Amino acid sequence: MNLTRMLTTRLTRFWLWSLLALLVIGLLFTFVGYWRIVSQQQQQQLNVIQQQLLQHYRDGQLTQADNWLPPLLALTDITEVRIWQGTQLRQQFSRAHASNGQRSMRLLLDEQADIWAELRLRSPWQHYFPSSGDWWLLLTTLLLLLLLLRLGYLWYSQQLQGMETVADRCRLILKGRYPQARNLSSVSHPRFINRALSKLLDELADARKERARFDNFIRSNTFLDHETHIGNRLFLDNRLNALSNAQGMMAHGVLLLLEFEELEQLSGEGQMGDYLNLNVAHISRLLHSQANSVFARRSYNQLAIVVTQISLAEAEQLAAKLIKLCTSLLPRELQNRSNSCHLGGAYFKLGDNQQQLLEEAEMALRAAQIQGVSTWFMYDKGAVDAEFARGSVRWRSFLELALEQRRFVVFAQPVFDTEGKLHHQEIFTRAKEPNGTLVRATLFLPMAAKCGLLPKIERQTIEKVVYELLPKANAEAIFSVNLSEDTLMNNDFMRWLRTLLLEHRDLAPRLIFEVDEAVASRCQQELQPKLRLIRKMGARLCVDHVGLQVVSSQYITEGSFALLKLHRSLIKQIHLRAENQLFIRSLLGGLHQTDVEVIAEGVEQFEEWQTLRVLGVSAAQGPWFADPEPAAVS
Template identity: 80%
Template sequence: MNLTRMLTTRLTRFWLWSVLTLLFVGMAFAAAGYWRFVSQQQLLQVQVLQQQLQHQYQDNQLQDADPWLPSMLALTDVVELRLWQGRKLLQQYRGPIVESSRYSMRFTVDAAHNIDVELLLRSPFHHYYPQMGDWVVMLLSLLTLVVVLRLGYHWYSQQLDGMETVAERCRLILQGHYSRARNLSSASRPRFINRALSKLLDELADARKERARFDDFIRTNTFLDHDTHIGNRLLLDNRLNALSNAHGMMAHGVLLLLEFEELEQLNGDGQMVDYLNLNVAHISRLLHSQANSVFARRSYNQLAIVVTQISLAEAEQLAAKVMKLCSSLLPREMGNRNNSCHLGAAYFKLGDNQQQLLEEAEMALRAAQIQGINTWFMYDKGAVDAEFARGSVRWRSFLELALEQRRFVAFTQPVVDVDGNLHHQEVFTRAKEPNGNLVRATLFLPMAVKCGLIAKIERQTIERVVFDLLPKANADAVFSINLSEDSLLNAEFMRWLRTLLLEYRDLAPRLIFEIDEAVASGAPAALAPKLRLIRKMGARLCVDHVGQQVISSQYIVEGGFTLVKLHRSLIKQIHLRTENQLFIRSLLGGLHKTDIEIMAEGVEQLEEWQTLRVLGVSAAQGPWFGDPEPA
């Protein structure tokens, strides 16, 4: 843009100086012609006078020249005539003209006697000096010329200003910033070029939206149930796989299996689907307050619910509410309405086997069906981790004390690119108890959200990175930090973050802020100014856990994210799951020709990483590359 402005400015000045040079040359030629004309006129008059003097001298009448010489001198603009013989002045005649500015001209009358005539002439421009009217005409002409030049310069500058806009739009297109190029004015000159660019950019935007809709269609048909539009069995299996590893489940929670009996009594498939959709709508509203919950259709008459980070008491309350809700929605067409829906629940904790969890949930469902009424049954192994039993008051006291004593420990996990180089390090937080034990974030973060302390915890994490980790790390080291929705919507937290990034602006480009997909896609209007503030400060944005929900990827481009991290449910055994590969191909296709990098989480095997590299994923993290270690 600056180069284009400089070139257009130089071109405009070149045009102006060219016009002025042509004007100057024209005026110089006009002045030279004018001077030549008047000088030639006077020279002709002097030649006539010279011939007359030679003729009079030959007739010896030059001594008596008083009758005719003065008029002849006045006619030829001669101020004085002197007749010399060598250095002797023979005669001198003064004409009627009195002029202070004059020049001399000398010629020979009689070479034999060395007789010369010297003429003192006044300026040849005397008769051609401009009068008052001439000065007025010249002044008006000069003013007209200045106005025309000024208007021409202004018009020429306007025409070239449009070229700057065209150049800027072309630069943005080459850099892949199509939306910014579209937002530039298309009304500037040259208009037909700008209109053509705007039309092409509009068509490109429509094509990309259509591609996003097509990608959404692919993901929808892969992971969603066609009738109820919730997750299908494949999505449920992926999420359960993501919650487990070789050592068992990685979090605690509950699995609910809800089964409806005698659906064939309903009139046709349409009424059955309507009934299922009615239950799905009410249960979805009930699960809205449960973060990271999974709701899927396991079979034609069975629904599955997975809720993590929930205590045993809360799981029992949830099961009772779901059962009560479904019992109230049973249609009258069912003959045995008191024994038409049953719910089995299995509570799991860290280290539990995934397959055993499914078996326990099915056993609980069969136990509820045996009772012969609409009821639910919880499979309780009687071994609930003591960490889950902390009450909310004890959790608040523990977290506040940890904040006061700064007992939150930072762990970092490497993110490695396809070349084996360190791309950045993701920062995790664990809370240290007074006895030295470390409490995992999966345990205390849900309680921190409930207690309203999550913003303070994330503030301490950011301070640890900016004040401790970045100054001690290599100059090119980059760290990523997770931000919750509560922190982003907290005005005090955002003011503090803005002040911090302004004060340490040189470190801001080495920071990446990760935001969960559910947060980034849930309220884009509310988060847009917050995300824009972070980008203006120089930090980068990453959307995390992509793939948990089946939604369009358009929010990634509109939100200004530069990195995308795929959820571990898509990565688990991806070399054996063609549908997950299709999902990633679709996402990569939707983000084609953008600067957004696609990364993967939870890579555990070499085969998974090799498959991801073939698909086009640029970096990954997980146990295969290294577990989180104390920073």
């Protein structure tokens, strides 16, 4: 309560000095009035003595002054009267118990005979001496004054008690921490200010939620199928574009096309929609274990599934499970239930053409339909990457040996702002074979997740950044490191990270930790303590792959993320995609009053970067700027 104490002290001092000023002014006027009254009384007494002395001198009765002068002196402040003739003292009259006077006055009686009288008067200040009762009265007055000051101080403290809370709430509002400011309410004075702030913060929170709902509405109407609530054809195209570049596909995987026949026989009201939704629900649960899967509706009776980082054998098992599942869900109303569901798949590898992939999947689907029964067919060119064909045991051995020998190499990709200045560098990891060959992260990370080695790999990556890159780089160099869900949920890793950041608090502000949007939106409650710990240590948080999933953007402000990276599926050909531009405009509009920086990933063309700058994106990274290179000290 520093502010309350400070204001109370200042007001109390002002009040005290005001009272003291009034007291001094009152005492001054009292002193002047007392002096004037006593002076007037003494002057009147002198006039009476002078008249009596002149009258008795003319009557020749001055020698008989012993009879009338002492009683008269007892009624005045005159302590002594001396009659002089020249320098000769002729008569002297004194009060019996009078003290020595403080001043004397000369009164001329006869100028020719040089007879004059000397009068001695006591000082007006000796006219009054305080008694013991007066001292007690003065002491009582001082005590009452002190008591009044204390009561006034307490009253001011009570009246200003809420000012500290108001100041704290205003400070939180200026920092953009609106939920904390809303929770810090006060029922003390000033009540109207607190009520006004609470009302405005409530309205702001409602507006932000409404903005998030509107943003989610735009996402849903742009990328979701209204009937099945999964991705639409535009959503599928964006994801396929994100998985490819000018050189072709960037990862291994499979594209599956699932088509239902004779759905027009389901003539009941909403029966076809119910059947599709039933299949979508079961397929979604089946794909839940596939972290890199994409599920969309390509046409009214065709569903598309894309799964990356999957082997050919696993893709064939998945296709068989899908056909078996969909066949078991066929309604009895269909006449030809044995030939109502077909699946065609195309397995792709690194560098395959995207358009050719779609054609191969459609060819496989037609091949399955020719069979005359509900079945599946896989279009396989025998293109299985040798690196990806490792068994799980061999992958675990390779990764554990790489961890032990610290054979993980860090690559850095620069991120540039709109002025062309280096914003930060994102760190990527590659594993080195014993023969020196580098294994891409897209290959070993899914296997590391299955083996539970992600926390160890990401810990080794952070150690390389903190111990090798940051100390030797220039003072403005900033690096970002990706953290997976498994790593964030690992308590041992979080304890290690807290110790590391505490030991290197000077380097913590130069670190950015990136979290996937799917994880940040799905695990908000579980992640809050982890993210709060990272923020308190001084590092910043970034949410990655924004736009890959259709989720509400409310988690961005609730998680206090400082940066936001748009997924490459939104960026590719954005100058030709009005719906993607609408999504980014909506997202930036919702973050207008925050300090969140929006960064684009995967920029490949100048037109894309130019469009992003017009939309208001803060920075970007991608092949158009620079590809990831081995991290070097600058």
